Amino acid sequence: MRRCGWPALLLATLAFAGTAHAAATLTYPPNGATVTLDKKANFTFTWTLPPGEIMPSVYVGDSPAYDPDTFAPFRGVCDVQADTSTSCQPDPALSSGTHYAFVDTVNTGVTQHFESPVTSFIVPPVLGLGCGPNGAGCVASKGFQRIYTPHPPIGLPSSTIEMNAWYNAPDDTPAKFTFVIKKGHKVTARVHDTQRSNDFGVDSGFLLHHFEIRWGHHHMRWHGPRGGTVLTVVCTVQAQGLSLTRTLKMKAPPARA
Secondary structure (H helix, E strand, O other): OOOOOOOHHHHHOHHHHHHHOOOOEEEEOOOOEEOOOOOOOOOOEEEEOOOOEEEEEEEEEOOOOOOOOOOOOOEEOOOOOOOOOOEEOOOOOOOOEEEEEEEEEEEOOOOOEEEOOOEEEEEOOOEEEOOOOOOOOOOOOOOEEEEEEOOOOOOOOEEEEEEEEEEOOOOOOEEEEEEEEEEOOEEEEEEEEEEEOEOOEEEEEEEEEOOEEEEOOEEEEOOOOOOOOEEEEEEEEEEOOEEEEEEEEEEOOOOOO
16 A cells, blocks of 8 residues: 555645656666566565655556556555665565556655656566475475375274475466376376466365275275385376476375275
8 A cells, every 4th residue: 555644745746746856776686587486486676866855665466557646556565664765565466467666755854755667577487396485384385295194083084195386476376286096107197287376376186995086075085005005106296387396105095994
C-alpha cells in the first residue's frame, strides 16, 4: 500500500514532483537485467539517493505504467526504509518473470515525493526440493517423507511417499509429478499427478496397499509383491520448464496386518 497520512500538499505537488527534483536511481538490478538469486530465491535492490531525499521505498509491477496518484497496479515490496538507506530485499520474494520497479522518496519536509525512472528486470525460474523460502508448516524439509505401516491398529497395511517441491512462480502454477515404481528392473506401476503451487510450494505422492495405489482422488489396481519387499521409486517433478529427479527406496506393504 502507498504511504498514508501525508499532507494534502503532497498530492497537489504530485504532477510535477518527479521532474522538479533529481530522483533516486535504481542501480541493481540494471535495466533489462536478469537478477542473481540467493538460496531463498531473493535478491537485493540497490539505489543512489540524492541529497535532500529520505524514506526510500521500492514499488514493483508487471507492466511499466502506473497511476501517478495511487501507484496502482504497482505495489510496495519493501517497507519504507531508514532515511538514507540504499538497499532492501523484496518481502516476500518475487515470482519468476519480467517485472518493473521504481524507487519512491520524499523530501526532508515530507511535502513532496519523487519517483525514479521505471526500470525492468527478470527474475529467473527456480525449482527445488523441500519446503522452500515460504514453506511454513511443510513437513518434508528435505523433499521427501516416507511412512511404512505394516501393522496398523485399524485399516490396511500401507506404505507412502510424499514429495515436496518449490518453485518461484505465481500461485496456481502447475507442476507435474511422475512416480515410477520398480521391483528390481521391472516397472510395476507409474503414477502421474498434476498439482498447483501456493506460496511457491507444491507436493504430491501416493499410498500403496497390497492390491491398490491411491493418490489424490485417483486409484488404480496393483498387485504388490510380498510385504517388506524393497521397491525402487523414481520420483520426478517438472515446473517452469525445469525438472528434478530423485530415486528412493520404499517397502511394499503386506496384504494383511
